[in-house]
Amino acid sequence: MRPDPAFALLSLYETALPEVYGYLLARCGSRAVAEELTSETFLGAVSACRKTGSPPVSTGWLIGVARHKLVDHWRRHEREERGLRLVHEAEAVDPWDEELDALLAREVLASLGAHHRAVLTLRYLDGLRVPDVADVLGRTVHATEALLTRAKAAFRAAYREKGVRDD
Amino acid sequence: MTDPLDALRAPVRPVDPDPDFADDLRERLRRAVLRIGGEMTTTETTTTPGRIGALTPYIVVSDARRALDFYVEVFDAVRRGDPIIMDDNRVGHAELAIGDAVLMLADEFPEMGIVVAPEGGAQIRIELSDVDDSVRRALDRGAELLRPVEDRGYGRGGTIKDPFGQRWLVAEKSPEPPVPQGQAMYFTFQVPDDEAAKSFYGGVLGWRYSPGSTPTAWGVEGNGLQGGLWGGSGRQVGWKLMYAVDDLEAALQRVRDFGGRPGEVEQHPYGRTADCVDNQGIEFWLWQS
16 A cells, blocks of 8 residues: 555655745745745645655655646736736847846836746746746647747836836 | 846745744645545555455456456456557556456467467356346357356356357355454554544554544554544543454353453444453453344
């Protein structure tokens, strides 16, 4: 008989908690949201780790669960925003080799719509490859590439505007 | 190609959350691990079905893939893992669980002398819960009836030859033998705090729990015993066993004769029981089917 893998979550909790919380806090920027998603991550992991074929419980695996919870959070957020969002979306694709101001870039990212924020976070903050981003978002690679292009254009427009205003 | 957005890369930096939040979540996680373990049904099992015993038939069939489907459909067999497929696509080895036994089978390999017997060959006796229904299903799927199902004084049975060359003596399931007097057949682990015990033995031994008849009673999977865990104060702490007896009233008289305290007879769907104490004060149950 295989021991219940969920007990591994209890023994891993102390070491994994700051990692999961740190990951989420850096990406959603709100303590309340980070706490909520951290709870969802650990409690959701209980049944997830019991599924057959589930990998062994580890901090890395929990970060993966947290990433999905984050995407779910943005998806809920996106539905709420949809009515408010401007129909026009920037489509610029010409090369851009500016060196980013990290602090400003974070601010810009936080100001974007949830769908853009999600794809940019997974691609750049987490450093996932596009097929992996597509996997986490539950979209095709093609649709993800298109979304990424629009998100980068939106980021760039917002970054320029904010840069000009702040100067 | 450089991408300015690559500058956003943020490796995971651990941050300690608010200690109250951490404590609260730790408690919720502990409860979730124990509770969801409790929702587990007894049919859910992580072990391979069947058990390889002292004797296991290894049969050769003319079409192993179809034979596997046939045995699953007709005998309610359960697949044990995936078949081993050879380079030429023949099935080199496959296993099924039927009841508590295992059946192994392979396709023909004439170059190695592994072939279906043209006639004769071993017969395998198989016990089924509904012989008539299984034989009907077998004939529908192309089996040949060698001896019709009838009762010759040993329960209903018959003989079929499946489409892959194997003969089967199908027989009605034998009744469960009675539990001999004196044998323990039910084990209750009585503890002051069931949650504490679940957490401890779940963590140490990997036991799993299903809800029992009362909020503090739990079925246990993983200790190899039939019985459960029972929490609450006011009961003798430790294992309490239930022993089978042939005649409950006579056994209760013997309890009295040998200095124990016989309990009242209780009626249950599973039989009649009495909660007794031995001559040193240790509690036990008696049970008669």
